[in-house]
Amino acid sequence: MDNRLGATAFAKINIGLRIGPRSSDSYHPIMSLFQSVSLSDHIVLRWWEDGDRGGTSRGGGGGKEGEVVVVGDFDCPPEATTLYKAAMVFLRGLGIGARLRIEVDKGIPAKAGLGGGSADAAALLVLLNKAFSTGLGPGEIAELGLSIGSDVPFFFNGGTALVHGRGELIERLPSSREFGILLIQPSFGVATPWAYGALDSYRAGRRGYADLCQWDARAVEAKKREIVEELEKPLSDWGFVNDFAPLLYREYPAYGRLDLLLRSAGAAFVSISGSGSSIYGLFDNPEKALEAKERLLEAAVGGATGKLLYGMGLHAIKPLETSLRLG
Known part of the structure; x- marks a missing residue:
């Protein structure tokens, strides 16, 4: 059967x-x-x-x-x-x-x-x-x-x-507030094991590294409070940090240009997701994210924007309340 x-x-x-x-x-x-x-x-x-x-x-x-x-x-x-x-x-x-x-x-x-x-x-x-x-x-x-x-x-x-x-x-x-997401998938991928190993090397000997070692229960609770408080702010005031970003921006110069491109398209907040390689911009609603995607695709017909986005994927998406749907 x-x-x-x-x-x-x-x-x-x-x-x-x-x-x-x-x-x-x-x-x-x-x-x-x-x-x-x-x-x-x-x-x-x-x-x-x-x-x-x-x-x-x-x-x-x-x-x-x-x-x-x-x-x-x-x-x-x-x-x-x-x-x-x-x-x-x-x-x-x-x-x-x-x-x-x-x-x-x-x-x-x-x-x-x-x-x-x-x-x-x-x-x-x-x-x-x-x-x-x-x-x-x-x-x-x-x-x-x-x-x-x-x-x-x-x-x-x-x-x-x-x-x-x-x-x-x-x-x-x-559930987070309504917003739209324009996600750019570069033509390269970033392997998670490499990213963690490279981050360890990047951090070694750098000023402020000792502060990262504060990861006891008290420090964890403080970090949790910071995230919840940050969520209450307008998107444009979000100060969320991805610790991989300095390393990845250095290793892949395209990230700096993609960051500027998303902001110029109207993104209120820009970040790399996880250890990369995707980078996204947040907009006030899904419609604005879709409009920004369409503008970038139009601008990509020739010129510097076209060269930057060549081989990359653009996805206008939205937040969901679930990660699984049967059927």
């Missing part, structure tokens, strides 16, 4: 991203406002129970571990995707011997700081929990997600949330 379920997995942007020093377990603590946005991947899960015919084996072995094939346009082998990892974690962890075929229509760019891989993993775990009626509760499914990636737990609910720790500590906030 050919069973089928689908889900839309939505991306996120980081509004501010503070990064603490590397800990003894090699992770960096973070503090960030995560916001779900209307850029998405669509995932279709097909499955066959043991004894059914069908399905295709790839990687993953057989028997109780199950057999998994992942199909989509990825920047890595299918077996290295978070979807494949999520499927195997689920099947092995629950002792299910089924065949899975996972098809993905990618709309979230890779290596863009938008959480596409984590969003996909969370969506697939929800689909698997439903498909096999395993009845995992929120805590259990979040634990599976955390074993795949530090920020996967956010994507089970999404919306607006204060995220800290390794990314697993999530405090949902009231």
